[in-house]
Amino acid sequence: MTRAKKRRSQKSGLPPGALVHIGEVRTQSPTMTLTGFGPDGLVERELAGIDELDAAGDFPVRWLNVYGVHDGALMAAIGQRFSLHPLVLEDILNTDQRPKVEAYDDYLFIVGRIYDVGRQRSDLATDQISLIVGRDFVLTFQERPSGTFEPIRQRLRAEKSPQRRLGAEHLAYALLDAMVDAYFSVIERIGDRCEALEEEILGRPKRGALRKTHELKRELSQLRRTIWPMREVIGSLQRNPSPFFSDETRLYLRDVYDHAVHLLEQLEDLRELLAGLLDVYLNSVSNRVNLEVRTLTLLTTVFMPAALVAGVFGMNFRSMPWLESPDGFWSALALMAGVALALFAVFWARRLFR
Numbered sequence: 450m451t452r453a454k455k456r457r458s459q460k461s462g463l464p465p466g467a468l469v470h471i472g473e474v475r476t477q478s479p480t481m482t483l484t485g486f487g488p489d490g491l492v493e494r495e496l497a498g499i500d501e502l503d504a505a506g507d508f509p510v511r512w513l514n515v516y517g518v519h520d521g522a523l524m525a526a527i528g529q530r531f532s533l534h535p536l537v538l539e540d541i542l543n544t545d546q547r548p549k550v551e552a553y554d555d556y557l558f559i560v561g562r563i564y565d566v567g568r569q570r571s572d573l574a575t576d577q578i579s580l581i582v583g584r585d586f587v588l589t590f591q592e593r594p595s596g597t598f599e600p601i602r603q604r605l606r607a608e609k610s611p612q613r614r615l616g617a618e619h620l621a622y623a624l625l626d627a628m629v630d631a632y633f634s635v636i637e638r639i640g641d642r643c644e645a646l647e648e649e650i651l652g653r654p655k656r657g658a659l660r661k662t663h664e665l666k667r668e669l670s671q672l673r674r675t676i677w678p679m680r681e682v683i684g685s686l687q688r689n690p691s692p693f694f695s696d697e698t699r700l701y702l703r704d705v706y707d708h709a710v711h712l713l714e715q716l717e718d719l720r721e722l723l724a725g726l727l728d729v730y731l732n733s734v735s736n737r738v739n740l741e742v743r744t745l746t747l748l749t750t751v752f753m754p755a756a757l758v759a760g761v762f763g764m765n766f767r768s769m770p771w772l773e774s775p776d777g778f779w780s781a782l783a784l785m786a787g788v789a790l791a792l793f794a795v796f797w798a799r800r801l802f803r
Contacts, residue, residue, distance in 0.1 A: 468521035472544030475593040479517035486510055486605055486613045499526045510617045511586045518542055518590050531588065533581065541590050544577040548678040550685055556583040557693050559682060561628045562675045563597050564635045573635070573668050575675070578628060582621040582693050589624065597631050598624060618698045625683065626705050632676060632712050639668060643719055650730050658730055666723050673716050680709035751792045755785035
């Protein structure tokens with residue numbers, strides 16, 4: 450798979466609406482899937498080109514999903530077919546957008562982000578998902594297959610599915626709900642890692658505990674930068690009257706908004722937990738260093754009299770006590786050991802060695 454990445458600087462000097470892909474190319478070639486449904490049935494087809502859209506049949510609701518957004522020619526063809534504004538197409542190809550919603554005369558343009566929960570690496574892989582909601586159609590643009598919308602497809606495939614009797618607005622709500630609910634898996638995974646790190650730090654922290662803490666804090670900050678504007682997007686759709694969402698559907702959007710608020714509360718709890726763990730880790734390291742310094746200080750104090758006695762008897766005087774005594778060497782050693790043991794007993798009684 451191609452991993453080439455284009456930067457924003459490559460668009461310098463180009464006019465607004467220039468169809469230049471920014472981001473990683475995560476699919477070899479784009480694929481399009483059309484899902485047409487209504488009370489009378491459901492049809493799913495993979496399209497080789499946008500010109501096959503009408504040949505698939507006429508349905509009350511059409512859902513066109515595109516995997517891979519790096520093909521500017523394909524985006525231009527889709528934009529011409531659905532009368533999309535050039536700035537909308539530009540934002541679809543620019544895959545580092547923050548979640549937002551923009552209203553146009555004939556459709557709503559919504560940008561969201563999802564995270565890959567299947568990765569084993571510590572860093573989060575994020576993909577942009579763009580939604581365009583019309584009165585009888587929904588367009589979704591994903592960087593690569595993620596499985597986020599598969600439960601919605603399963604509900605549509607069920608016989609006598611109530612989802613088929615609802616319009617494009619309810620499909621858009623279901624897609625937004627799936628995107629928000631996908632964050633719970635990410636936060637649960639990070640929460641499990643935080644609990645494991647808590648047990649490690651409260652026990653005997655290893656050398657890599659500090660690095661793990663900073664990695665988790667960075668991931669939580671990244672999630673917050675996504676979920677916070679996503680909450681504002683859902684709140685705007687839920688509060689503001691729109692021809693694309695009825696009052697009944699906005700009640701469902703209110704439930705999605707509550708989920709987003711709950712996600713932010715969980716994030717704040719984890720952020721506070723990590724802040725507390727970081728303080729505990731730094732305090733434990735500082736305490737361990739203090740204990741080691743105290744032990745070295747006590748040992749130095751215990752053996753300092755011995756150094757003093759050895760220094761005294763090492764002076765070059767002709768007449769000194771015990772120099773002529775046959776037991777002078779052993780007497781000096783006994784003096785050193787006695788003072789050292791006395792000091793050690795005093796320190797032990799004061800629990801300085803414990």
